[in-house]
Every structure is written in structure tokens, then in C-alpha cells.
Amino acid sequence: MAVLRLVRSLDLSDWVIGAGFLRNRLWDDLTGAATRSPADDVDLLYFEAGDPEGRGETVIEARLAQARPDLIWQARNQARMHLKNGDPPYAGTADAIRYWLETCTAIAVRLEPDDRMTLIAPYGLDDLFALVCRPTPAGLRRAEAYRARVTAKAWHRRWPQCRIE
Numbered sequence: 001m002a003v004l005r006l007v008r009s010l011d012l013s014d015w016v017i018g019a020g021f022l023r024n025r026l027w028d029d030l031t032g033a034a035t036r037s038p039a040d041d042v043d044l045l046y047f048e049a050g051d052p053e054g055r056g057e058t059v060i061e062a063r064l065a066q067a068r069p070d071l072i073w074q075a076r077n078q079a080r081m082h083l084k085n086g087d088p089p090y091a092g093t094a095d096a097i098r099y100w101l102e103t104c105t106a107i108a109v110r111l112e113p114d115d116r117m118t119l120i121a122p123y124g125l126d127d128l129f130a131l132v133c134r135p136t137p138a139g140l141r142r143a144e145a146y147r148a149r150v151t152a153k154a155w156h157r158r159w160p161q162c163r164i165e
Contacts (some may be wrong), residue, residue, distance in 0.1 A: 004111035006067055007044055010060065014047035014078075014092045016120055018108025019100070027131060027159050035158045041072040045093045045108065049079045087138070094120045101139035101146045103127040134165040 007015060021042045028035055044064070048056060060075040078096035082089050090096040093108065100106040103123040110118045121128075123136055133155060139146035155162045 001111070003042060003068070003071070004109070004117075006064065008111045008113070010063065012046040012048070012060070016045050016093050016097075016108035016110045016118075017042060018045060018097065018120070019043040019105050022107055022109065023105055023128060026128060027155075027162070030129070030131065031159055031161055033159060041074045044073060044075040045078050045096065046075065047078045047090070047092045047096075051077055052080050054080050085138075085142075094122070098122045098136070099138045100136060101142065101149055102133050103136055104131075104133045106136055131159060131162045132165065133162060 003021075004017060007017060020040065024036065024040055027033070042064075044060070046060075054077045057075045057077055061073045064071070064073040064075070078090050078093050081096060082099070085099060087099045090099070097106050097108055097120055104127045106121065106123050107125070107128055108120045110120075112118055126132075127134055133150060135143065135146045150164055156164055
């Protein structure tokens with residue numbers, strides 16, 4: 001919650017924290033493992049159409065690192081990420097997450113001003129809770145990138161119970 005409160009205090013446009021930051025903690029809890037590593041980062045997504053080059057990302061990361069130097073921050077403006085991925089322009093962070101490569105990572109959360117949490121999970125939560133990694137439609141379309149990512153991340157080594165499809 002402290003991480004969510006910290007990011008909320010930045011008053012960013014259409015922001016969420018997601019991906020491995022959430023998946024890794026849940027999979028550790030589900031398996032009883034303790035795989036957290038200092039190399040694990042906090043994936044912060046936001047949508048700022050007025051900064052298509054992503055210049056604000058380093059400023060945001062620096063502010064967060066100053067407040068929480070014990071964490072590795074990765075801030076990415078989703079208004080530009082479609083270019084990197086060869087996708088049509090994203091309408092916002094929720095739309096961007098639909099283009100992630102694997103279902104178990106396509107999850108994010110935001111802490112609203114009234115302390116409610118908004119969950120974004122365009123492919124549901126079943127694979128996440130079942131420790132299943134399968135390609136999203138974007139992962140099927142970009143099958144080589146999906147396979148390369150699964151190999152590089154080596155989730156099956158970190159969580160042997162994980163099933164990769």
C-alpha cells in the first residue's frame with residue numbers, strides 16, 4: 001500500500017502499477033517461495049499524451065527513487081509505448097495492458113483518491129492464480145517476442161509450479 005500511496009501522491013495521469021511487481025509477490029505467496037530479489041522493479045505505467053517522447057519518465061523515476069531508494073522504479077508513458085511494440089496507438093493504460101505478451105503479467109492496480117483500488121486485468125485472473133503463463137492475443141501475434149521473454153524471465157525456474165504454454 002505504501003508504494004501505491006507514494007505513486008498516487010505524484011498526481012500522474014491515468015497511472016497504474018502492474019506486471020511483475022504484482023505477479024511476483026502473488027506467486028511467492030501462493031507457492032510459499034521467497035524469490036524476491038533486489039533486481040525486481042516496480043512497473044509504473046501512466047498515460048501522458050503531451051509527452052510522446054517520454055521525457056518525464058526519468059523525472060518520475062528520480063522522484064520515486066528519492067522517496068524510496070530501496071526500490072527500482074521503471075516508469076513508462078504508455079502514450080509512446082505502442083511505437084516500440086508495433087501496435088496501434090493506445091487509448092490509455094488499460095488499453096496498453098491488453099497488448100502485453102502474457103496473461104499472467106497483464107494485471108495492474110491503481111489506488112484511487114478515496115482509497116478504493118481499481119484492478120485492471122483484461123484477461124482475467126485465472127492464469128495469474130493458477131501460475132499459468134500463456135500468450136495474450138498480442139503474444140500470439142508476436143510469438144517470437146513471447147518465447148524470448150519467457151526464456152529470458154525463466155519463471156519456471158523461479159517458480160517450478162509455473163506452467164508455461
